[in-house]
Amino acid sequence: MDAEGFSAEQIDTSRPHPARMYDYYLGGQDNYEVDRTAAERVIKLLPDIRLAARENRSFMHRATRAVVGRGVRQIIDVGTGIPTSPNTHEVARALAPDVRIAYVDNDPIVSAYAGAKLTNEGNAGFVLADLRDPEALLRHPAVADLIDFDQPVALLLVAILHFIEDGEDPAGIVKTLTEALPRGSYLVLSHATHDFHDARQLAAVRDVYKNATATLTLRPRDQVAAYFDGFELLEPGLVQPPFWAPEAPVPNDPVLRGLGFYCGVGVKS
Numbered sequence: 650m651d652a653e654g655f656s657a658e659q660i661d662t663s664r665p666h667p668a669r670m671y672d673y674y675l676g677g678q679d680n681y682e683v684d685r686t687a688a689e690r691v692i693k694l695l696p697d698i699r700l701a702a703r704e705n706r707s708f709m710h711r712a713t714r715a716v717v718g719r720g721v722r723q724i725i726d727v728g729t730g731i732p733t734s735p736n737t738h739e740v741a742r743a744l745a746p747d748v749r750i751a752y753v754d755n756d757p758i759v760s761a762y763a764g765a766k767l768t769n770e771g772n773a774g775f776v777l778a779d780l781r782d783p784e785a786l787l788r789h790p791a792v793a794d795l796i797d798f799d800q801p802v803a804l805l806l807v808a809i810l811h812f813i814e815d816g817e818d819p820a821g822i823v824k825t826l827t828e829a830l831p832r833g834s835y836l837v838l839s840h841a842t843h844d845f846h847d848a849r850q851l852a853a854v855r856d857v858y859k860n861a862t863a864t865l866t867l868r869p870r871d872q873v874a875a876y877f878d879g880f881e882l883l884e885p886g887l888v889q890p891p892f893w894a895p896e897a898p899v900p901n902d903p904v905l906r907g908l909g910f911y912c913g914v915g916v917k918s
Contacts (some may be wrong), residue, residue: 661849665861667812672731674702679731679758690857692848701908702808704731705839708912709807711894712837715739715771715883715914716803721835722748723802725792727780727826728809729754737805738773747772750797753786755779756862779818780809783825805895808910810876811841812863823876832917836880839890839912845869846909873911880915887913 665687669680673688676699680688691698713724722745729752741748752768753776754760758855760777768775774791786792796802804826813819827836843851851867858865874887885893890912891905899905 665857666756666758667858667861667863667865668730668754668759670861671702671808672733674699675706675733676733677733680910687857687861691854694853694857695846695909697904700904701890701910704905704908705808705910707848707911708839708890708893709737709805709837710735710740711896712807712912712914713737713803714744715894716835716837717741717744717748719835719916721801721803723796723800724748724750724805725753725796725802726750726805726807727753727786728805728807728812729759729775730756730808731759738770742770746752749773749775749793751795753778753780753792766915780806780813780822784820787829798829799831801835802830803835803837804830805837806876807837807839807912808841810838811866813866814864814866819876824878827879827917830917832916836877836915836917838873838876838914839910840873840876841865841867842873842909842911844869844909844911845907851909856903867909870911874913877913877915879917881918883914883916887911 654694657763662681662683665684669684670688673680673685724737724741738748738750741750750773752773755778758778760775774795776786776789776791777791778786810819855865870887889908891899893912
């Protein structure tokens, strides 16, 4: 049994899991053969996926530093994934050691790592919950104990909403979560898109994810932008990950301009 009370039989390793596939894209070791096989199929179809994953991760780091630099001292990180250092709390606490963080994921394997890699330093908690039930997520004791919703909160939805199907109402999920945040809070979001790749390529990639524990729904820029309703986007707006507040000049590389992600940070007005 792990810390959340799951037996080995209850942890599904028969199908690829997007969090573990993402770990593989990042070069991590916390994945299974079924995840590696699926991820390699995606890499053959979409060779820039590894670069996209790294750039998305880098965006998350820069965005975390940005919101902490603006005074935020509490973060809800939904879709935590397999812990890959530096994690959100490590990035945030390099600027402000008193930052409190609630990590959320629906993968029991992620929860097994949480105590060792995410919550062992205090002022951090892990919630085994599904984004599809945002009310339960917000009511979870680990969130209630750490997060004061009378003070600004940074909500991280990084590379997670594209695993929510249209019929599961992703816009409604985001609205439920963001309505709980006070003014001055931040939404940090990234999302995969079909705007930059061949449609047949992407159809084959989606087929790979159909056999995983979550399907892939790619969305155009205007749908991603709509998630920021009620928020004012910080500069440079909604862009591909390499171009969000880069710390050095970005090379004029067509590969970077073809990465299939949008990302942005908004402040609640």
